[in-house]
Amino acid sequence: MSKESLELKIVNFKEDNTVMKRILLFLVAALWVTVTDSFAQSPPAVNGHDKFIKGLREIEGHEQQNGLAGKSISKPRTLSPVVSRFKGWFIDITEKAKLGKLDGIDVIEGISLASESRDTSAWQFVETEKGYIVRAAKGRYKGWVIVCDDSAKPRPEGPKLTVVPALRLAKSATTNSYWKLTLASQGLVLEATSGKYKGWFWDFGGGDPSHKESGREVAANVLLAERVVAGSYFAVKAVE
Structure with a gap:
């Protein structure tokens, strides 16, 4: 494998890793907002x-x-x-x-x-x-x-x-x-x-x-x- 190919793979790996981290952070933030909102919601009303x-x-x-x-x-x-x-x-x-x-x-x-x-x-x-x-x-x-x-x-x-x-x-x-x-x-x-x-x-x-x-x-x-x-x-x- 040439030096140029190795460097390209390393760059691609770093970029993919950065994207995955961003996706993970987004999912965690979305989950936190959902959980927080659920705490503040009105309770379900009963049939009566x-x-x-x-x-x-x-x-x-x-x-x-x-x-x-x-x-x-x-x-x-x-x-x-x-x-x-x-x-x-x-x-x-x-x-x-x-x-x-x-x-x-x-x-x-x-x-x-x-x-x-x-x-x-x-x-x-x-x-x-x-x-x-x-x-x-x-x-x-x-x-x-x-x-x-x-x-x-x-x-x-x-x-x-x-x-x-x-x-x-x-x-x-x-x-x-x-x-x-x-x-x-x-x-x-x-x-x-x-x-x-x-x-x-x-x-x-x-x-x-x-x-x-x-x-x-x-x-x-x-x-x-x-x-x-x-x-x-x-x-x-x-x-x-």
């Missing part, structure tokens, strides 16, 4: 999802309250985690809630889990063109709605999950007041439909401490997670 949504349309018609207009409104419901030591607790508001402002609107920071239900554990689902609004049905903050604060800072929750304590209770609807509801096999999942944290899901800090308030345990630990996790599923029950 449509029936559940229809069941929330208990008060039909147009309502205007605190700047809020809805196509239909549910009667009061409670929402409870289905896992961890907080299983069976209720989405509620701590008595130690902090008052603030968001886009000029009064808000409080203190959406919590409570071991016993009270008036502040009752919520209504308001159906709108943009998604569902979750509104306090009773208690001190009746008519206020759960919104997302884009200025909240995310933090790691363990080695593989990022969460953000961005949920607020607002006196009236804001840009980020709308949620997608999906009834999955484990329970109801609530997903942000707008803003910086669009595509993030309701969750709670499973290891967070609780404290005593008026004869019940309360943990100010309700937040958003970047993908669906065990704490993203809630049992929904009518208030008797």
Whole structure:
């Protein structure tokens, strides 16, 4: 074999090797994007999802309250985690809630889990063109709605999950007041439909401490997670 032929084969080998490396890198990148996207997707809805949504349309018609207009409104419901030591607790508001402002609107920071239900554990689902609004049905903050604060800072929750304590209770609807509801096999999942944290899901800090308030345990630990996790599923029950 001549020197020229040998050099040509070496060059061709290097070029083929470079092409293979590029193809491999492309495939790895594509797989990573696919896996990452799958984490952030809504969970599959169960067969009873449509029936559940229809069941929330208990008060039909147009309502205007605190700047809020809805196509239909549910009667009061409670929402409870289905896992961890907080299983069976209720989405509620701590008595130690902090008052603030968001886009000029009064808000409080203190959406919590409570071991016993009270008036502040009752919520209504308001159906709108943009998604569902979750509104306090009773208690001190009746008519206020759960919104997302884009200025909240995310933090790691363990080695593989990022969460953000961005949920607020607002006196009236804001840009980020709308949620997608999906009834999955484990329970109801609530997903942000707008803003910086669009595509993030309701969750709670499973290891967070609780404290005593008026004869019940309360943990100010309700937040958003970047993908669906065990704490993203809630049992929904009518208030008797």
